[in-house]
Amino acid sequence: MENALKITKVESYIISLMDKLPILSYYANSRGWSFLISWGHRLAGLTLVGYMFAHIYTLSLLFSPAAFDADMKLLHNFVFSFLEWCVAIPVIFHSLNGGRLILYELFHVRAEEIVIRFMIILGLIYIFIVGFFFIEEIQQISATLFWSITVTVSLIACVIILFKIWVTDNSILWKLQRITGAFMFPMLIGHMFFMHMNYLTGHDSKTILERIQSPFIKGMDLVFIVLLLFHAGYGLFSIIADYIKPGLLLKSLTFLIIIVMAISAFFGIRIVVAL
Ligand code: HEM
Known part of the structure:
Protein backbone atom coordinates (compact mmCIF):
# COMPACT_ATOMS: atom_id res chain seq x y z
CA MET A 1 0.00 0.00 0.00
CA GLU A 2 1.30 3.48 -0.84
CA ASN A 3 2.06 5.73 2.13
CA ALA A 4 0.59 9.24 1.99
CA LEU A 5 3.29 11.91 1.66
CA LYS A 6 3.98 13.71 4.93
CA ILE A 7 3.85 17.48 4.51
CA THR A 8 6.76 19.19 6.29
CA LYS A 9 6.26 22.31 8.44
CA VAL A 10 7.95 24.49 5.79
CA GLU A 11 5.66 23.11 3.07
CA SER A 12 2.49 23.58 5.13
CA TYR A 13 3.60 27.17 5.88
CA ILE A 14 4.13 27.85 2.14
CA ILE A 15 0.76 26.24 1.28
CA SER A 16 -0.95 28.41 3.94
CA LEU A 17 0.64 31.53 2.39
CA MET A 18 -0.51 30.48 -1.10
CA ASP A 19 -3.98 29.78 0.28
CA LYS A 20 -4.22 33.46 1.18
CA LEU A 21 -4.09 34.40 -2.51
CA PRO A 22 -7.79 34.30 -3.60
CA ILE A 23 -7.23 33.08 -7.20
CA LEU A 24 -4.75 30.37 -6.19
CA SER A 25 -6.84 29.09 -3.28
CA TYR A 26 -10.04 29.12 -5.40
CA TYR A 27 -8.54 26.93 -8.14
CA ALA A 28 -6.46 24.82 -5.71
CA ASN A 29 -9.62 23.93 -3.76
CA SER A 30 -11.99 23.52 -6.72
CA ARG A 31 -9.69 21.98 -9.39
CA GLY A 32 -6.66 20.80 -7.40
CA TRP A 33 -2.96 21.76 -7.44
CA SER A 34 -2.26 19.73 -10.57
CA PHE A 35 -4.62 22.08 -12.47
CA LEU A 36 -2.58 25.07 -11.25
CA ILE A 37 0.68 23.34 -12.16
CA SER A 38 -0.52 22.65 -15.71
CA TRP A 39 -1.50 26.32 -16.03
CA GLY A 40 1.91 27.31 -14.65
CA HIS A 41 3.51 25.08 -17.31
CA ARG A 42 1.48 26.78 -20.02
CA LEU A 43 2.21 30.33 -18.82
CA ALA A 44 5.92 29.52 -18.41
CA GLY A 45 5.95 28.10 -21.98
CA LEU A 46 4.31 31.29 -23.32
CA THR A 47 6.76 33.49 -21.39
CA LEU A 48 9.66 31.54 -22.91
CA VAL A 49 8.20 31.95 -26.42
CA GLY A 50 8.09 35.75 -25.85
CA TYR A 51 11.62 35.74 -24.45
CA MET A 52 12.83 33.65 -27.41
CA PHE A 53 11.67 36.33 -29.93
CA ALA A 54 13.35 39.10 -27.89
CA HIS A 55 16.50 36.95 -27.70
CA ILE A 56 16.64 36.45 -31.49
CA TYR A 57 16.31 40.23 -31.92
CA THR A 58 19.14 40.98 -29.44
CA LEU A 59 21.42 38.41 -31.08
CA SER A 60 20.74 39.94 -34.51
CA LEU A 61 22.49 43.09 -33.19
CA LEU A 62 25.73 41.06 -33.24
CA PHE A 63 25.98 41.90 -36.95
CA SER A 64 27.06 45.29 -35.63
CA PRO A 65 29.15 44.42 -32.54
CA ALA A 66 29.24 48.06 -31.38
CA ALA A 67 25.40 48.22 -31.40
CA PHE A 68 25.23 44.91 -29.49
CA ASP A 69 27.72 46.08 -26.83
CA ALA A 70 25.89 49.42 -26.51
CA ASP A 71 22.59 47.55 -26.02
CA MET A 72 24.15 45.26 -23.40
CA LYS A 73 25.66 48.27 -21.60
CA LEU A 74 22.24 49.91 -21.53
CA LEU A 75 20.68 46.76 -20.06
CA HIS A 76 23.47 46.21 -17.51
CA ASN A 77 21.69 47.73 -14.53
CA PHE A 78 19.93 46.34 -11.50
CA VAL A 79 16.40 46.34 -13.00
CA PHE A 80 17.31 44.48 -16.22
CA SER A 81 19.74 42.11 -14.46
CA PHE A 82 16.95 41.28 -12.02
CA LEU A 83 14.47 40.70 -14.89
CA GLU A 84 17.04 38.54 -16.69
CA TRP A 85 17.53 36.49 -13.53
CA CYS A 86 13.71 36.17 -13.25
CA VAL A 87 13.76 34.30 -16.61
CA ALA A 88 15.45 31.44 -14.68
CA ILE A 89 12.07 30.87 -12.96
CA PRO A 90 9.97 29.92 -16.05
CA VAL A 91 13.01 28.14 -17.54
CA ILE A 92 13.49 25.83 -14.58
CA PHE A 93 9.79 25.40 -13.83
CA HIS A 94 8.84 24.52 -17.43
CA SER A 95 11.89 22.26 -17.83
CA LEU A 96 11.42 20.29 -14.61
CA ASN A 97 7.64 20.08 -14.98
CA GLY A 98 8.06 19.08 -18.66
CA GLY A 99 10.52 16.40 -17.52
CA ARG A 100 7.98 15.26 -14.90
CA LEU A 101 5.23 15.01 -17.56
CA ILE A 102 7.50 12.97 -19.84
CA LEU A 103 8.41 10.66 -16.93
CA TYR A 104 4.73 10.25 -16.13
CA GLU A 105 3.58 9.67 -19.72
CA LEU A 106 6.37 7.28 -20.69
CA PHE A 107 7.49 5.56 -17.53
CA HIS A 108 4.21 5.82 -15.60
CA VAL A 109 6.00 7.18 -12.55
CA ARG A 110 3.04 7.61 -10.22
CA ALA A 111 4.80 9.04 -7.15
CA GLU A 112 3.58 12.46 -8.32
CA GLU A 113 3.76 14.29 -4.99
CA ILE A 114 7.34 13.17 -4.34
CA VAL A 115 8.40 14.15 -7.87
CA ILE A 116 6.73 17.57 -7.46
CA ARG A 117 8.51 18.08 -4.13
CA PHE A 118 11.89 17.32 -5.70
CA MET A 119 11.01 19.50 -8.68
CA ILE A 120 10.39 22.48 -6.37
CA ILE A 121 13.55 21.88 -4.30
CA LEU A 122 15.77 21.43 -7.40
CA GLY A 123 14.11 24.46 -9.02
CA LEU A 124 14.85 26.69 -6.01
CA ILE A 125 18.46 25.45 -5.82
CA TYR A 126 18.92 26.20 -9.54
CA ILE A 127 17.36 29.68 -9.34
CA PHE A 128 19.62 30.66 -6.42
CA ILE A 129 22.77 29.22 -8.03
CA VAL A 130 22.01 31.19 -11.21
CA GLY A 131 21.51 34.26 -8.96
CA PHE A 132 24.93 33.61 -7.37
CA PHE A 133 26.62 33.65 -10.79
CA PHE A 134 24.75 36.84 -11.68
CA ILE A 135 26.22 38.55 -8.64
CA GLU A 136 29.73 37.03 -8.70
CA GLU A 137 30.48 36.89 -12.46
CA ILE A 138 33.78 35.13 -11.70
CA GLN A 139 33.51 31.52 -12.85
CA GLN A 140 35.28 30.13 -15.92
CA ILE A 141 34.87 26.89 -17.86
CA SER A 142 35.90 26.06 -21.43
CA ALA A 143 32.92 26.34 -23.81
CA THR A 144 33.87 23.11 -25.62
CA LEU A 145 34.11 21.09 -22.39
CA PHE A 146 30.88 22.47 -20.94
CA TRP A 147 28.88 21.96 -24.14
CA SER A 148 30.37 18.54 -24.93
CA ILE A 149 29.14 17.28 -21.55
CA THR A 150 25.72 18.97 -21.95
CA VAL A 151 25.18 17.76 -25.53
CA THR A 152 26.12 14.19 -24.49
CA VAL A 153 23.55 14.25 -21.65
CA SER A 154 20.94 15.73 -24.05
CA LEU A 155 21.57 13.03 -26.64
CA ILE A 156 21.30 10.27 -24.03
CA ALA A 157 17.98 11.76 -22.80
CA CYS A 158 16.78 12.03 -26.39
CA VAL A 159 17.67 8.42 -27.29
CA ILE A 160 15.99 7.00 -24.16
CA ILE A 161 12.79 8.95 -24.88
CA LEU A 162 12.95 8.12 -28.60
CA PHE A 163 13.00 4.33 -27.99
CA LYS A 164 10.33 4.52 -25.33
CA ILE A 165 7.98 6.83 -27.24
CA TRP A 166 8.29 5.43 -30.76
CA VAL A 167 6.11 2.41 -30.06
CA THR A 168 3.23 4.44 -28.58
CA ASP A 169 0.08 5.30 -30.58
CA ASN A 170 0.47 9.08 -30.32
CA SER A 171 0.84 11.34 -33.35
CA ILE A 172 4.31 12.00 -34.74
CA LEU A 173 4.09 15.70 -33.77
CA TRP A 174 3.17 14.78 -30.16
CA LYS A 175 6.14 12.42 -30.07
CA LEU A 176 8.47 15.09 -31.45
CA GLN A 177 7.23 17.53 -28.79
CA ARG A 178 8.44 15.12 -26.08
CA ILE A 179 11.67 14.25 -27.91
CA THR A 180 12.58 17.92 -28.43
CA GLY A 181 11.63 18.60 -24.79
CA ALA A 182 13.99 15.82 -23.65
CA PHE A 183 16.80 17.23 -25.82
CA MET A 184 16.30 20.77 -24.57
CA PHE A 185 16.06 19.76 -20.91
CA PRO A 186 19.85 19.69 -20.26
CA MET A 187 20.57 22.18 -23.07
CA LEU A 188 18.31 24.98 -21.84
CA ILE A 189 19.20 24.61 -18.18
CA GLY A 190 22.89 24.52 -19.23
CA HIS A 191 22.43 27.51 -21.55
CA MET A 192 21.12 29.78 -18.81
CA PHE A 193 23.78 28.55 -16.41
CA PHE A 194 26.69 28.87 -18.85
CA MET A 195 25.74 32.36 -20.05
CA HIS A 196 25.84 33.72 -16.53
CA MET A 197 28.85 31.93 -15.06
CA ASN A 198 30.82 34.80 -16.46
CA TYR A 199 29.10 38.04 -17.53
CA LEU A 200 31.24 38.38 -20.68
CA THR A 201 30.24 34.86 -21.92
CA GLY A 202 26.74 35.97 -22.92
CA HIS A 203 27.02 39.77 -23.04
CA ASP A 204 30.26 40.72 -24.78
CA SER A 205 30.24 40.68 -28.60
CA LYS A 206 33.96 39.76 -28.88
CA THR A 207 33.58 36.73 -26.56
CA ILE A 208 30.39 35.55 -28.31
CA LEU A 209 31.80 36.01 -31.82
CA GLU A 210 34.98 34.11 -30.89
CA ARG A 211 32.97 31.22 -29.45
CA ILE A 212 30.60 30.97 -32.38
CA GLN A 213 33.48 30.47 -34.84
CA SER A 214 33.82 26.88 -33.57
CA PRO A 215 32.07 24.44 -35.97
CA PHE A 216 30.96 22.37 -32.95
CA ILE A 217 29.25 25.37 -31.31
CA LYS A 218 27.73 26.45 -34.67
CA GLY A 219 26.34 22.95 -35.34
CA MET A 220 24.98 22.66 -31.81
CA ASP A 221 23.31 26.09 -32.00
CA LEU A 222 21.69 25.23 -35.35
CA VAL A 223 20.22 21.97 -34.01
CA PHE A 224 19.03 23.79 -30.89
CA ILE A 225 17.29 26.55 -32.90
CA VAL A 226 15.40 24.08 -35.10
CA LEU A 227 14.28 21.88 -32.19
CA LEU A 228 13.37 24.88 -30.03
CA LEU A 229 11.25 26.50 -32.73
CA PHE A 230 9.46 23.25 -33.49
CA HIS A 231 8.75 22.71 -29.77
CA ALA A 232 7.56 26.31 -29.26
CA GLY A 233 5.44 26.24 -32.44
CA TYR A 234 3.75 22.95 -31.65
CA GLY A 235 3.28 24.15 -28.05
CA LEU A 236 1.45 27.27 -29.32
CA PHE A 237 -0.63 25.10 -31.65
CA SER A 238 -1.66 22.73 -28.84
CA ILE A 239 -2.73 25.70 -26.71
CA ILE A 240 -4.96 27.24 -29.41
CA ALA A 241 -6.31 23.81 -30.39
CA ASP A 242 -7.61 23.51 -26.81
CA TYR A 243 -9.85 26.56 -27.30
CA ILE A 244 -10.69 26.73 -31.01
CA LYS A 245 -12.78 24.11 -32.79
CA PRO A 246 -11.32 22.53 -35.96
CA GLY A 247 -12.17 24.82 -38.90
CA LEU A 248 -10.97 27.81 -40.87
CA LEU A 249 -9.90 29.90 -37.86
CA LEU A 250 -7.77 27.08 -36.42
CA LYS A 251 -6.24 26.42 -39.83
CA SER A 252 -5.42 30.13 -40.33
CA LEU A 253 -3.85 30.48 -36.87
CA THR A 254 -1.84 27.28 -37.39
CA PHE A 255 -0.60 28.67 -40.69
CA LEU A 256 0.35 31.93 -38.92
CA ILE A 257 2.31 30.02 -36.26
CA ILE A 258 4.18 28.06 -38.97
CA ILE A 259 5.06 31.30 -40.81
CA VAL A 260 6.25 33.07 -37.63
CA MET A 261 8.36 30.07 -36.58
CA ILE A 271 22.80 34.70 -37.24
CA VAL A 272 24.60 31.43 -36.43
CA VAL A 273 25.80 30.77 -40.00
CA ALA A 274 26.78 34.29 -41.05
CA LEU A 275 28.52 35.55 -37.91
C1 HEM B 1 13.75 22.75 -21.38
C2 HEM B 1 13.18 21.79 -21.79
C3 HEM B 1 11.72 21.67 -22.07
C4 HEM B 1 10.96 20.58 -21.75
C5 HEM B 1 11.43 19.31 -21.02
C6 HEM B 1 9.63 20.84 -22.23
C7 HEM B 1 8.59 19.95 -22.14
C8 HEM B 1 7.32 20.19 -22.59
C9 HEM B 1 6.23 19.22 -22.59
C10 HEM B 1 6.33 17.80 -22.10
C11 HEM B 1 5.15 19.85 -23.09
C12 HEM B 1 3.76 19.26 -23.30
C13 HEM B 1 2.86 19.64 -22.16
C14 HEM B 1 1.46 19.10 -22.33
O1 HEM B 1 1.07 18.70 -23.43
O2 HEM B 1 0.73 19.11 -21.32
C15 HEM B 1 5.53 21.21 -23.40
C16 HEM B 1 4.68 22.17 -23.88
C17 HEM B 1 5.05 23.43 -24.25
N1 HEM B 1 6.32 23.96 -24.29
FE1 HEM B 1 7.95 23.04 -23.55
N2 HEM B 1 9.60 22.10 -22.80
C18 HEM B 1 10.86 22.63 -22.74
C19 HEM B 1 11.25 23.88 -23.22
C20 HEM B 1 10.43 24.82 -23.83
C21 HEM B 1 10.83 26.11 -24.35
C22 HEM B 1 12.24 26.65 -24.35
C23 HEM B 1 9.72 26.73 -24.84
C24 HEM B 1 9.55 28.07 -25.50
C25 HEM B 1 10.43 28.70 -26.17
C26 HEM B 1 8.60 25.84 -24.61
C27 HEM B 1 7.31 26.11 -24.95
C28 HEM B 1 6.25 25.26 -24.76
C29 HEM B 1 4.87 25.59 -25.00
C30 HEM B 1 4.34 26.93 -25.51
C31 HEM B 1 4.12 24.44 -24.68
C32 HEM B 1 2.60 24.28 -24.73
C33 HEM B 1 2.09 24.39 -23.31
C34 HEM B 1 0.80 23.66 -23.03
O3 HEM B 1 0.24 23.00 -23.90
O4 HEM B 1 0.36 23.72 -21.86
N3 HEM B 1 9.07 24.69 -24.00
N4 HEM B 1 6.86 21.40 -23.09
Whole structure:
Protein backbone atom coordinates (compact mmCIF):
# COMPACT_ATOMS: atom_id res chain seq x y z
CA MET A 1 0.00 0.00 0.00
CA GLU A 2 1.30 3.48 -0.84
CA ASN A 3 2.06 5.73 2.13
CA ALA A 4 0.59 9.24 1.99
CA LEU A 5 3.29 11.91 1.66
CA LYS A 6 3.98 13.71 4.93
CA ILE A 7 3.85 17.48 4.51
CA THR A 8 6.76 19.19 6.29
CA LYS A 9 6.26 22.31 8.44
CA VAL A 10 7.95 24.49 5.79
CA GLU A 11 5.66 23.11 3.07
CA SER A 12 2.49 23.58 5.13
CA TYR A 13 3.60 27.17 5.88
CA ILE A 14 4.13 27.85 2.14
CA ILE A 15 0.76 26.24 1.28
CA SER A 16 -0.95 28.41 3.94
CA LEU A 17 0.64 31.53 2.39
CA MET A 18 -0.51 30.48 -1.10
CA ASP A 19 -3.98 29.78 0.28
CA LYS A 20 -4.22 33.46 1.18
CA LEU A 21 -4.09 34.40 -2.51
CA PRO A 22 -7.79 34.30 -3.60
CA ILE A 23 -7.23 33.08 -7.20
CA LEU A 24 -4.75 30.37 -6.19
CA SER A 25 -6.84 29.09 -3.28
CA TYR A 26 -10.04 29.12 -5.40
CA TYR A 27 -8.54 26.93 -8.14
CA ALA A 28 -6.46 24.82 -5.71
CA ASN A 29 -9.62 23.93 -3.76
CA SER A 30 -11.99 23.52 -6.72
CA ARG A 31 -9.69 21.98 -9.39
CA GLY A 32 -6.66 20.80 -7.40
CA TRP A 33 -2.96 21.76 -7.44
CA SER A 34 -2.26 19.73 -10.57
CA PHE A 35 -4.62 22.08 -12.47
CA LEU A 36 -2.58 25.07 -11.25
CA ILE A 37 0.68 23.34 -12.16
CA SER A 38 -0.52 22.65 -15.71
CA TRP A 39 -1.50 26.32 -16.03
CA GLY A 40 1.91 27.31 -14.65
CA HIS A 41 3.51 25.08 -17.31
CA ARG A 42 1.48 26.78 -20.02
CA LEU A 43 2.21 30.33 -18.82
CA ALA A 44 5.92 29.52 -18.41
CA GLY A 45 5.95 28.10 -21.98
CA LEU A 46 4.31 31.29 -23.32
CA THR A 47 6.76 33.49 -21.39
CA LEU A 48 9.66 31.54 -22.91
CA VAL A 49 8.20 31.95 -26.42
CA GLY A 50 8.09 35.75 -25.85
CA TYR A 51 11.62 35.74 -24.45
CA MET A 52 12.83 33.65 -27.41
CA PHE A 53 11.67 36.33 -29.93
CA ALA A 54 13.35 39.10 -27.89
CA HIS A 55 16.50 36.95 -27.70
CA ILE A 56 16.64 36.45 -31.49
CA TYR A 57 16.31 40.23 -31.92
CA THR A 58 19.14 40.98 -29.44
CA LEU A 59 21.42 38.41 -31.08
CA SER A 60 20.74 39.94 -34.51
CA LEU A 61 22.49 43.09 -33.19
CA LEU A 62 25.73 41.06 -33.24
CA PHE A 63 25.98 41.90 -36.95
CA SER A 64 27.06 45.29 -35.63
CA PRO A 65 29.15 44.42 -32.54
CA ALA A 66 29.24 48.06 -31.38
CA ALA A 67 25.40 48.22 -31.40
CA PHE A 68 25.23 44.91 -29.49
CA ASP A 69 27.72 46.08 -26.83
CA ALA A 70 25.89 49.42 -26.51
CA ASP A 71 22.59 47.55 -26.02
CA MET A 72 24.15 45.26 -23.40
CA LYS A 73 25.66 48.27 -21.60
CA LEU A 74 22.24 49.91 -21.53
CA LEU A 75 20.68 46.76 -20.06
CA HIS A 76 23.47 46.21 -17.51
CA ASN A 77 21.69 47.73 -14.53
CA PHE A 78 19.93 46.34 -11.50
CA VAL A 79 16.40 46.34 -13.00
CA PHE A 80 17.31 44.48 -16.22
CA SER A 81 19.74 42.11 -14.46
CA PHE A 82 16.95 41.28 -12.02
CA LEU A 83 14.47 40.70 -14.89
CA GLU A 84 17.04 38.54 -16.69
CA TRP A 85 17.53 36.49 -13.53
CA CYS A 86 13.71 36.17 -13.25
CA VAL A 87 13.76 34.30 -16.61
CA ALA A 88 15.45 31.44 -14.68
CA ILE A 89 12.07 30.87 -12.96
CA PRO A 90 9.97 29.92 -16.05
CA VAL A 91 13.01 28.14 -17.54
CA ILE A 92 13.49 25.83 -14.58
CA PHE A 93 9.79 25.40 -13.83
CA HIS A 94 8.84 24.52 -17.43
CA SER A 95 11.89 22.26 -17.83
CA LEU A 96 11.42 20.29 -14.61
CA ASN A 97 7.64 20.08 -14.98
CA GLY A 98 8.06 19.08 -18.66
CA GLY A 99 10.52 16.40 -17.52
CA ARG A 100 7.98 15.26 -14.90
CA LEU A 101 5.23 15.01 -17.56
CA ILE A 102 7.50 12.97 -19.84
CA LEU A 103 8.41 10.66 -16.93
CA TYR A 104 4.73 10.25 -16.13
CA GLU A 105 3.58 9.67 -19.72
CA LEU A 106 6.37 7.28 -20.69
CA PHE A 107 7.49 5.56 -17.53
CA HIS A 108 4.21 5.82 -15.60
CA VAL A 109 6.00 7.18 -12.55
CA ARG A 110 3.04 7.61 -10.22
CA ALA A 111 4.80 9.04 -7.15
CA GLU A 112 3.58 12.46 -8.32
CA GLU A 113 3.76 14.29 -4.99
CA ILE A 114 7.34 13.17 -4.34
CA VAL A 115 8.40 14.15 -7.87
CA ILE A 116 6.73 17.57 -7.46
CA ARG A 117 8.51 18.08 -4.13
CA PHE A 118 11.89 17.32 -5.70
CA MET A 119 11.01 19.50 -8.68
CA ILE A 120 10.39 22.48 -6.37
CA ILE A 121 13.55 21.88 -4.30
CA LEU A 122 15.77 21.43 -7.40
CA GLY A 123 14.11 24.46 -9.02
CA LEU A 124 14.85 26.69 -6.01
CA ILE A 125 18.46 25.45 -5.82
CA TYR A 126 18.92 26.20 -9.54
CA ILE A 127 17.36 29.68 -9.34
CA PHE A 128 19.62 30.66 -6.42
CA ILE A 129 22.77 29.22 -8.03
CA VAL A 130 22.01 31.19 -11.21
CA GLY A 131 21.51 34.26 -8.96
CA PHE A 132 24.93 33.61 -7.37
CA PHE A 133 26.62 33.65 -10.79
CA PHE A 134 24.75 36.84 -11.68
CA ILE A 135 26.22 38.55 -8.64
CA GLU A 136 29.73 37.03 -8.70
CA GLU A 137 30.48 36.89 -12.46
CA ILE A 138 33.78 35.13 -11.70
CA GLN A 139 33.51 31.52 -12.85
CA GLN A 140 35.28 30.13 -15.92
CA ILE A 141 34.87 26.89 -17.86
CA SER A 142 35.90 26.06 -21.43
CA ALA A 143 32.92 26.34 -23.81
CA THR A 144 33.87 23.11 -25.62
CA LEU A 145 34.11 21.09 -22.39
CA PHE A 146 30.88 22.47 -20.94
CA TRP A 147 28.88 21.96 -24.14
CA SER A 148 30.37 18.54 -24.93
CA ILE A 149 29.14 17.28 -21.55
CA THR A 150 25.72 18.97 -21.95
CA VAL A 151 25.18 17.76 -25.53
CA THR A 152 26.12 14.19 -24.49
CA VAL A 153 23.55 14.25 -21.65
CA SER A 154 20.94 15.73 -24.05
CA LEU A 155 21.57 13.03 -26.64
CA ILE A 156 21.30 10.27 -24.03
CA ALA A 157 17.98 11.76 -22.80
CA CYS A 158 16.78 12.03 -26.39
CA VAL A 159 17.67 8.42 -27.29
CA ILE A 160 15.99 7.00 -24.16
CA ILE A 161 12.79 8.95 -24.88
CA LEU A 162 12.95 8.12 -28.60
CA PHE A 163 13.00 4.33 -27.99
CA LYS A 164 10.33 4.52 -25.33
CA ILE A 165 7.98 6.83 -27.24
CA TRP A 166 8.29 5.43 -30.76
CA VAL A 167 6.11 2.41 -30.06
CA THR A 168 3.23 4.44 -28.58
CA ASP A 169 0.08 5.30 -30.58
CA ASN A 170 0.47 9.08 -30.32
CA SER A 171 0.84 11.34 -33.35
CA ILE A 172 4.31 12.00 -34.74
CA LEU A 173 4.09 15.70 -33.77
CA TRP A 174 3.17 14.78 -30.16
CA LYS A 175 6.14 12.42 -30.07
CA LEU A 176 8.47 15.09 -31.45
CA GLN A 177 7.23 17.53 -28.79
CA ARG A 178 8.44 15.12 -26.08
CA ILE A 179 11.67 14.25 -27.91
CA THR A 180 12.58 17.92 -28.43
CA GLY A 181 11.63 18.60 -24.79
CA ALA A 182 13.99 15.82 -23.65
CA PHE A 183 16.80 17.23 -25.82
CA MET A 184 16.30 20.77 -24.57
CA PHE A 185 16.06 19.76 -20.91
CA PRO A 186 19.85 19.69 -20.26
CA MET A 187 20.57 22.18 -23.07
CA LEU A 188 18.31 24.98 -21.84
CA ILE A 189 19.20 24.61 -18.18
CA GLY A 190 22.89 24.52 -19.23
CA HIS A 191 22.43 27.51 -21.55
CA MET A 192 21.12 29.78 -18.81
CA PHE A 193 23.78 28.55 -16.41
CA PHE A 194 26.69 28.87 -18.85
CA MET A 195 25.74 32.36 -20.05
CA HIS A 196 25.84 33.72 -16.53
CA MET A 197 28.85 31.93 -15.06
CA ASN A 198 30.82 34.80 -16.46
CA TYR A 199 29.10 38.04 -17.53
CA LEU A 200 31.24 38.38 -20.68
CA THR A 201 30.24 34.86 -21.92
CA GLY A 202 26.74 35.97 -22.92
CA HIS A 203 27.02 39.77 -23.04
CA ASP A 204 30.26 40.72 -24.78
CA SER A 205 30.24 40.68 -28.60
CA LYS A 206 33.96 39.76 -28.88
CA THR A 207 33.58 36.73 -26.56
CA ILE A 208 30.39 35.55 -28.31
CA LEU A 209 31.80 36.01 -31.82
CA GLU A 210 34.98 34.11 -30.89
CA ARG A 211 32.97 31.22 -29.45
CA ILE A 212 30.60 30.97 -32.38
CA GLN A 213 33.48 30.47 -34.84
CA SER A 214 33.82 26.88 -33.57
CA PRO A 215 32.07 24.44 -35.97
CA PHE A 216 30.96 22.37 -32.95
CA ILE A 217 29.25 25.37 -31.31
CA LYS A 218 27.73 26.45 -34.67
CA GLY A 219 26.34 22.95 -35.34
CA MET A 220 24.98 22.66 -31.81
CA ASP A 221 23.31 26.09 -32.00
CA LEU A 222 21.69 25.23 -35.35
CA VAL A 223 20.22 21.97 -34.01
CA PHE A 224 19.03 23.79 -30.89
CA ILE A 225 17.29 26.55 -32.90
CA VAL A 226 15.40 24.08 -35.10
CA LEU A 227 14.28 21.88 -32.19
CA LEU A 228 13.37 24.88 -30.03
CA LEU A 229 11.25 26.50 -32.73
CA PHE A 230 9.46 23.25 -33.49
CA HIS A 231 8.75 22.71 -29.77
CA ALA A 232 7.56 26.31 -29.26
CA GLY A 233 5.44 26.24 -32.44
CA TYR A 234 3.75 22.95 -31.65
CA GLY A 235 3.28 24.15 -28.05
CA LEU A 236 1.45 27.27 -29.32
CA PHE A 237 -0.63 25.10 -31.65
CA SER A 238 -1.66 22.73 -28.84
CA ILE A 239 -2.73 25.70 -26.71
CA ILE A 240 -4.96 27.24 -29.41
CA ALA A 241 -6.31 23.81 -30.39
CA ASP A 242 -7.61 23.51 -26.81
CA TYR A 243 -9.85 26.56 -27.30
CA ILE A 244 -10.69 26.73 -31.01
CA LYS A 245 -12.78 24.11 -32.79
CA PRO A 246 -11.32 22.53 -35.96
CA GLY A 247 -12.17 24.82 -38.90
CA LEU A 248 -10.97 27.81 -40.87
CA LEU A 249 -9.90 29.90 -37.86
CA LEU A 250 -7.77 27.08 -36.42
CA LYS A 251 -6.24 26.42 -39.83
CA SER A 252 -5.42 30.13 -40.33
CA LEU A 253 -3.85 30.48 -36.87
CA THR A 254 -1.84 27.28 -37.39
CA PHE A 255 -0.60 28.67 -40.69
CA LEU A 256 0.35 31.93 -38.92
CA ILE A 257 2.31 30.02 -36.26
CA ILE A 258 4.18 28.06 -38.97
CA ILE A 259 5.06 31.30 -40.81
CA VAL A 260 6.25 33.07 -37.63
CA MET A 261 8.36 30.07 -36.58
CA ALA A 262 9.80 29.69 -40.11
CA ILE A 263 10.78 33.40 -40.19
CA SER A 264 12.31 33.11 -36.71
CA ALA A 265 14.21 29.99 -37.82
CA PHE A 266 15.48 31.88 -40.85
CA PHE A 267 16.80 34.76 -38.71
CA GLY A 268 18.19 32.44 -36.04
CA ILE A 269 20.01 30.24 -38.59
CA ARG A 270 21.30 33.30 -40.44
CA ILE A 271 22.80 34.70 -37.24
CA VAL A 272 24.60 31.43 -36.43
CA VAL A 273 25.80 30.77 -40.00
CA ALA A 274 26.78 34.29 -41.05
CA LEU A 275 28.52 35.55 -37.91
C1 HEM B 1 13.75 22.75 -21.38
C2 HEM B 1 13.18 21.79 -21.79
C3 HEM B 1 11.72 21.67 -22.07
C4 HEM B 1 10.96 20.58 -21.75
C5 HEM B 1 11.43 19.31 -21.02
C6 HEM B 1 9.63 20.84 -22.23
C7 HEM B 1 8.59 19.95 -22.14
C8 HEM B 1 7.32 20.19 -22.59
C9 HEM B 1 6.23 19.22 -22.59
C10 HEM B 1 6.33 17.80 -22.10
C11 HEM B 1 5.15 19.85 -23.09
C12 HEM B 1 3.76 19.26 -23.30
C13 HEM B 1 2.86 19.64 -22.16
C14 HEM B 1 1.46 19.10 -22.33
O1 HEM B 1 1.07 18.70 -23.43
O2 HEM B 1 0.73 19.11 -21.32
C15 HEM B 1 5.53 21.21 -23.40
C16 HEM B 1 4.68 22.17 -23.88
C17 HEM B 1 5.05 23.43 -24.25
N1 HEM B 1 6.32 23.96 -24.29
FE1 HEM B 1 7.95 23.04 -23.55
N2 HEM B 1 9.60 22.10 -22.80
C18 HEM B 1 10.86 22.63 -22.74
C19 HEM B 1 11.25 23.88 -23.22
C20 HEM B 1 10.43 24.82 -23.83
C21 HEM B 1 10.83 26.11 -24.35
C22 HEM B 1 12.24 26.65 -24.35
C23 HEM B 1 9.72 26.73 -24.84
C24 HEM B 1 9.55 28.07 -25.50
C25 HEM B 1 10.43 28.70 -26.17
C26 HEM B 1 8.60 25.84 -24.61
C27 HEM B 1 7.31 26.11 -24.95
C28 HEM B 1 6.25 25.26 -24.76
C29 HEM B 1 4.87 25.59 -25.00
C30 HEM B 1 4.34 26.93 -25.51
C31 HEM B 1 4.12 24.44 -24.68
C32 HEM B 1 2.60 24.28 -24.73
C33 HEM B 1 2.09 24.39 -23.31
C34 HEM B 1 0.80 23.66 -23.03
O3 HEM B 1 0.24 23.00 -23.90
O4 HEM B 1 0.36 23.72 -21.86
N3 HEM B 1 9.07 24.69 -24.00
N4 HEM B 1 6.86 21.40 -23.09
